[in-house]
Amino acid sequence: MKQTSDTFLENASAALADSGKSQRRDLLALFSPLMRDAAMGSFGQFEELRDHVRQVRQHSLDHLDHYLAQFEQQAAENGNRVHFASDGDAMNSIVLDICQEHRAQRIAKGKSMVTEETGLNDYLQRAGLSVMETDLGEYIIQQAGETPSHIVGPALHKSAAEVRELFLSRHDLGERDLGEIADLVGEARLVLREHFLKAEVGIIGSNALVAENGYSMLVTNEGNGDLCANLPKVLIICTTLDRILPRLEDATAMLRLLVRSATGQPQTCYTSFYSGPRRELDTDGPLETHIVLLDNRRSEILASDYREMLQCIRCGACLNHCPIYAGVGGHAYGWVYPGPMGSILTPLLTSLEQSTDLPNACTSCGRCGEVCPAGIPLPDLLRDLRHEESERKLSPTRWRWGLKMHAWLARQPRLYHALTAVGIFGMHLLGRRRGRFASLPMAAGWTSQRDFPAPQGKTFMQQYSALQRQQQAAADAGKRGGRSTRRPDPRRPGTRRQDATRKAPAGTGKRAHPGGPRGKKPRRRTGDE
Amino acid sequence: MNNSARSEIFARLRHACQSAEAENIQRALPPTDSAPGAPLPSDDLATAFLTNVLKNQGTVECVANRSAAVKALADYVYRHFRSHRLVAGNDANLAAMPWREAGVLPRFGAIEPGEPVALSYALLGIAETGATALQTGKANPAVNNFLSEHHLVLVDSSRLVATMEQAWARIRQEMNKSGRPRGYNFIAGPSSTGDIEGQLVYGAHGPRNWHVILMGDIAATALEDARALAGK
Amino acid sequence: MSNPSKEQTSQRDPLRVSLFVTCLADLFRPSVAFASIRLLEQAGCVVEVPGQQTCCGQPAYNTGDYATSVPLARQLIAQFESADYVVAPSGSCAGMICHHYPTLLEGEWRERARRLAAKTFELTTFLNDIARLKRGDRPAVKLPAVTYHDSCAGLRELGIKQQPRALLRELCDTEVKELRQTEVCCGFGGTFCAKMPEISGKMVGDKLANALATEASILAGGDLGCLLNIAGRASRSGAAIEVRHIAELLCGDLDSPAIGEPERQ
Numbered sequence A: 001m002k003q004t005s006d007t008f009l010e011n012a013s014a015a016l017a018d019s020g021k022s023q024r025r026d027l028l029a030l031f032s033p034l035m036r037d038a039a040m041g042s043f044g045q046f047e048e049l050r051d052h053v054r055q056v057r058q059h060s061l062d063h064l065d066h067y068l069a070q071f072e073q074q075a076a077e078n079g080n081r082v083h084f085a086s087d088g089d090a091m092n093s094i095v096l097d098i099c100q101e102h103r104a105q106r107i108a109k110g111k112s113m114v115t116e117e118t119g120l121n122d123y124l125q126r127a128g129l130s131v132m133e134t135d136l137g138e139y140i141i142q143q144a145g146e147t148p149s150h151i152v153g154p155a156l157h158k159s160a161a162e163v164r165e166l167f168l169s170r171h172d173l174g175e176r177d178l179g180e181i182a183d184l185v186g187e188a189r190l191v192l193r194e195h196f197l198k199a200e201v202g203i204i205g206s207n208a209l210v211a212e213n214g215y216s217m218l219v220t221n222e223g224n225g226d227l228c229a230n231l232p233k234v235l236i237i238c239t240t241l242d243r244i245l246p247r248l249e250d251a252t253a254m255l256r257l258l259v260r261s262a263t264g265q266p267q268t269c270y271t272s273f274y275s276g277p278r279r280e281l282d283t284d285g286p287l288e289t290h291i292v293l294l295d296n297r298r299s300e301i302l303a304s305d306y307r308e309m310l311q312c313i314r315c316g317a318c319l320n321h322c323p324i325y326a327g328v329g330g331h332a333y334g335w336v337y338p339g340p341m342g343s344i345l346t347p348l349l350t351s352l353e354q355s356t357d358l359p360n361a362c363t364s365c366g367r368c369g370e371v372c373p374a375g376i377p378l379p380d381l382l383r384d385l386r387h388e389e390s391e392r393k394l395s396p397t398r399w400r401w402g403l404k405m406h407a408w409l410a411r412q413p414r415l416y417h418a419l420t421a422v423g424i425f426g427m428h429l430l431g432r433r434r435g436r437f438a439s440l441p442m443a444a445g446w447t448s449q450r451d452f453p454a455p456q457g458k459t460f461m462q463q464y465s466a467l468q469r470q471q472q473a474a475a476d477a478g479k480r481g482g483r484s485t486r487r488p489d490p491r492r493p494g495t496r497r498q499d500a501t502r503k504a505p506a507g508t509g510k511r512a513h514p515g516g517p518r519g520k521k522p523r524r525r526t527g528d529e
Numbered sequence B: 001m002n003n004s005a006r007s008e009i010f011a012r013l014r015h016a017c018q019s020a021e022a023e024n025i026q027r028a029l030p031p032t033d034s035a036p037g038a039p040l041p042s043d044d045l046a047t048a049f050l051t052n053v054l055k056n057q058g059t060v061e062c063v064a065n066r067s068a069a070v071k072a073l074a075d076y077v078y079r080h081f082r083s084h085r086l087v088a089g090n091d092a093n094l095a096a097m098p099w100r101e102a103g104v105l106p107r108f109g110a111i112e113p114g115e116p117v118a119l120s121y122a123l124l125g126i127a128e129t130g131a132t133a134l135q136t137g138k139a140n141p142a143v144n145n146f147l148s149e150h151h152l153v154l155v156d157s158s159r160l161v162a163t164m165e166q167a168w169a170r171i172r173q174e175m176n177k178s179g180r181p182r183g184y185n186f187i188a189g190p191s192s193t194g195d196i197e198g199q200l201v202y203g204a205h206g207p208r209n210w211h212v213i214l215m216g217d218i219a220a221t222a223l224e225d226a227r228a229l230a231g232k
Numbered sequence C: 001m002s003n004p005s006k007e008q009t010s011q012r013d014p015l016r017v018s019l020f021v022t023c024l025a026d027l028f029r030p031s032v033a034f035a036s037i038r039l040l041e042q043a044g045c046v047v048e049v050p051g052q053q054t055c056c057g058q059p060a061y062n063t064g065d066y067a068t069s070v071p072l073a074r075q076l077i078a079q080f081e082s083a084d085y086v087v088a089p090s091g092s093c094a095g096m097i098c099h100h101y102p103t104l105l106e107g108e109w110r111e112r113a114r115r116l117a118a119k120t121f122e123l124t125t126f127l128n129d130i131a132r133l134k135r136g137d138r139p140a141v142k143l144p145a146v147t148y149h150d151s152c153a154g155l156r157e158l159g160i161k162q163q164p165r166a167l168l169r170e171l172c173d174t175e176v177k178e179l180r181q182t183e184v185c186c187g188f189g190g191t192f193c194a195k196m197p198e199i200s201g202k203m204v205g206d207k208l209a210n211a212l213a214t215e216a217s218i219l220a221g222g223d224l225g226c227l228l229n230i231a232g233r234a235s236r237s238g239a240a241i242e243v244r245h246i247a248e249l250l251c252g253d254l255d256s257p258a259i260g261e262p263e264r265q
């Protein structure tokens, strides 16, 4: 897949300008979190289960060499041929070899983000094979010549009307209505049934690989993946090494979180575990099965500080909860994986240089980390990537130096307070009439979208130290005059009326400070006074 | 080339992983029972199962014994197709049903194009998920689960379990006895999709209807309670 | 340090609080700091403002420049660690201290950061949960309809949700008119709003629209970053809603101009 992550800002800008799509994204961003919350609410023990799943995932990754070897051995015992692919090209060529070995022409494909990552469809089609996506969402975008905008609902960026247009133009089925979404689903069912029955090779992904007995878990609502896994004579499972889990129970414990996080359902319609080719007495099922295990830098990630990213179970919750994803949509991210998980995976699986904007497409709001069922500290990983950009000087020099200067100044408190006092008061004088700035040379990004509120007046530190000096002077005068300073009673604060009658603190010079404590002096009290 | 990829990958993994004895790895693995399951909608297992089947958009019936089961099956097929034709896998449990009593006899085997109804005999029914677990093989060709329009599943109440963990425990016993089947299908609803505008529509690629018949000694109020709990 | 509960404290033994003003309040909205002091005093605290304080280091930290934020973190720890309590009128600054310092720093400094984190609170949390400011402690305040923006850092790093609402109820007899998608970010995000202005603009536009839909006349919040952002958007689009910090509202300070409003004549 051609990567356009380097033009994220332009992509985003174009996406924001498309108001129809933008509204649809807003609706999804409103409803998907509600569905997820309702599902987790009735489940009740999200945190406990998340803890468990995270521990199991971490354990599996800590001992991935062990579990992968176990899986390989078990899968081979079950009659599979297990292949290893270091990168996407290797996976593609392994798959093509298998297809050619069987002189296969027609491929039925279940939903698989891994094969999006490797660009398998293009690769097979260039070799003259016909590849049909069978997941409805994938089918729609394949027909439209697009890429997925979401890892769970790849065609959610399209309206029903667009899908209708697409089907009318792509399916030669004569006059028909297709007014309802159900009609569209029905038509896809009809068209795709043919392909299922004719396909010679089925290709699916896997949601989990069970090390103890070599089973592979497949989770769908449509049942398309199961048709791909059961009808064609040859089955190829394309997946990655990090999908390994030790036990069957681990796969279904994870599933409890996966489904609720992804769609808000308590359970998907079809959860299948496949072990290999048909058994001796079986009347159906593939005669030959292959499992292709892709690395594509995952072993590097495992050795890096980003290891936790491999715990991802591809539920899409972080996308659904990310306000930036909601704003710009999946395509703006410019590669296979969008949203928070994509902003981490894309730099790691491609390069940080090609995707410098992605880790910055984040306000650190933390919503993704809050809902991630795999317990991945997504905001921390995104910040760590920004750290790497700053270390490797990939971030704009202006920003890097600006922040360093600010920090340097903040480490000289006297100078900081003196300079900010001058600067802020200057800004105040310039802005007080309108209360805001419509444009500021140093903050063009800010003022392109909103005003910049003017500062109230003198800085707090300036006002506060003036008050303290006053107080000190009063205390000194009091001592000389033999009077004791008034001791404040913390239990009986003054009323507003009383406050208002007292003298205002030094403000802008003209009047009591507008936002000040309305005359009440902040007091520094000590216990031994 | 494949072999070299394999050894390279394993070398990289070993570099990144903590090396440990298999035994110690086993010991460090969190126990399966630290994973909480979903709360059951009812203390009664049958009621809980039926409730979740209904919530999964399945339809349900309860029957006391095998005679009632064949009668219910015959009625279902007749109601929908004005015929008594259905397909079932070569399952000894199904073969032994008193079909004659209801005037139906399934064709035993794998579903063929044009045959709309398939019957399966469930390995287990799982209350937590409202799913019926089916095992692929001669007794239940997987195509019967996925290519039928109406998928009927007969569940013996003795085969109900509460959680997925319990389901796996039962399945492991079977596996130890008779080996690993090619596949397990946990079915929890008619085929559906939310891929267009996120709107859930039934009848995507698989069956449009999923009908569960729970057979055995079931509390008389189970079905009624389940309907109330599921809001149906 | 043991956290003395209010019951144990007497007039002789008030809670001693060091106020971390935060750089945004210091520069742009001193009234927030004055209001904070006043509220703390109303709750019976003795307030001290360490004079050398500047910035907690968040801007550099969030952009990933850890090396630059470390000296600032250490500086703040050294300035505040002798306090009994540290209170800041900002969820994100308190979150920086409580949540991020202990992971940013190492060795001896990590220990010191942990100790500081244990006694550092965001203002509304401190007033509501520790100092337990009650209506009897101070004159009553009447407010027009208020909606509340939950700032992300406060909400998710410190669990600030009901505290400001409880205080508004207790001290001002005001129920918050909740805005739709209240837990969604306003698009401020520190340098984010300047680096990705269009996306940030969309987010703050949505936030403002949701706030206006509540028909509240005031939007309150606990973080000046968010409030400057929302206020700037409100004034740009001529929206009739005042944006104010929760500390000012709890003090009943409605006379001073709201954020981004011109001085009143």
Ligand code: SF4
Pocket (backbone or CB within 6 Å): A261, A311, A312, A313, A314, A315, A316, A317, A318, A319, A341, A368, A371, A372, A373, A374, A375, A376, A378
């Ligand atoms: S990062 Fe977490 S929330 Fe995002 S897709 Fe992966 S598991 Fe789901």
